[in-house]
Amino acid sequence: MLLTADIGNTNTAIGLYDGDKLAAHWRLTTVPTRTADELEIWLRNLLELEKLTGDDVTGVAISSVVPAITSVFREVAGEITPGHVVVVGPGTKTGMQISIDNPREVGADRVVNAVAARERYGSPCIVVDFGTSTNFDVVGADGDYLGGSIAPGLVIATNALVSGTAALRNVEFNPPRAAIGKGTVEAIQSGAIYGHAGLVDGIVERLAAEVGGEVTRVATGGLAATVVPHCSSVVTIDEFLTLDGLRMIYEMNQ
Numbered sequence: 001m002l003l004t005a006d007i008g009n010t011n012t013a014i015g016l017y018d019g020d021k022l023a024a025h026w027r028l029t030t031v032p033t034r035t036a037d038e039l040e041i042w043l044r045n046l047l048e049l050e051k052l053t054g055d056d057v058t059g060v061a062i063s064s065v066v067p068a069i070t071s072v073f074r075e076v077a078g079e080i081t082p083g084h085v086v087v088v089g090p091g092t093k094t095g096m097q098i099s100i101d102n103p104r105e106v107g108a109d110r111v112v113n114a115v116a117a118r119e120r121y122g123s124p125c126i127v128v129d130f131g132t133s134t135n136f137d138v139v140g141a142d143g144d145y146l147g148g149s150i151a152p153g154l155v156i157a158t159n160a161l162v163s164g165t166a167a168l169r170n171v172e173f174n175p176p177r178a179a180i181g182k183g184t185v186e187a188i189q190s191g192a193i194y195g196h197a198g199l200v201d202g203i204v205e206r207l208a209a210e211v212g213g214e215v216t217r218v219a220t221g222g223l224a225a226t227v228v229p230h231c232s233s234v235v236t237i238d239e240f241l242t243l244d245g246l247r248m249i250y251e252m253n254q
Contacts, residue, residue: 003043003057003081004246005073006109007064009132010155011222014046015243022240024050027222032068039069040076047080059083061250063108063242086253088112093252097144106145109242110137113220114145116245120238121216126207127241128200128234130221132156138207146211149203154223158192173226197230204233 002017007030016024026046034042047053060077062085064070070087077085086092088108094115098106113127114137123143129135133156136149152160154173162168171188179194181187208215217234219227220241228237238244 001056001058002247002250003060004243005062006242007066007069009065013243017247030066032066036072036076039072040079043080054080057081059250060085061246063088063112063246065107065109086250088249094249095252099144100147110135112242112245113137114139115248116241117218118143119248121218124211125216126204128219130223130227136203136207138211151199154196194230196227200231201233
């Protein structure tokens, strides 16, 4: 079985693949200071939940935007399985031309999403990844990665609002009864959820106009289900797009 790990600034998504079938998945908090011993216990416990051991893992594919934990995860992956460990980065085969000014700058998760979206939905396409930041990645009609946009994520933006004011407080990300909030909580919810949906729609439409023609739009990430229902530019949510992309890239590097 293949173990895939998408290490983000806030959460780490783990997937376990049996062939091309996602057999198990978990979303856990990213802790950059976690030691190798702690991480190994963490991963072995996850496998044990599925009545598996490291011997059942034939390989590991990793994408990470947290350098402090990347090398630790690579080390632990090598301890858990004798199989091949692929860490997506410069030099990794992706089958995709990175057509930006400095290809080494683009985050591994963004490339992984683009590879998966092109394979699953065709090109041109736009991927919106709702995480710590909200990332917009564009695959052109010829299948090249063209670049994209990065905006503050829903949680970061709301936390900045609350921390920068004296009377406002954190709220649950539930849609209010109406855009016109009848109290402070509903007003914050309206601005956070509908405001972020408007941000997404505005950026997606600008990107699509620059690409031209019919452009497929797909969303992923932990907060996609919170925001996408209020968007007009994106309707498709693919929860496991990044994990699928890691599986695809792993297979390319065998």
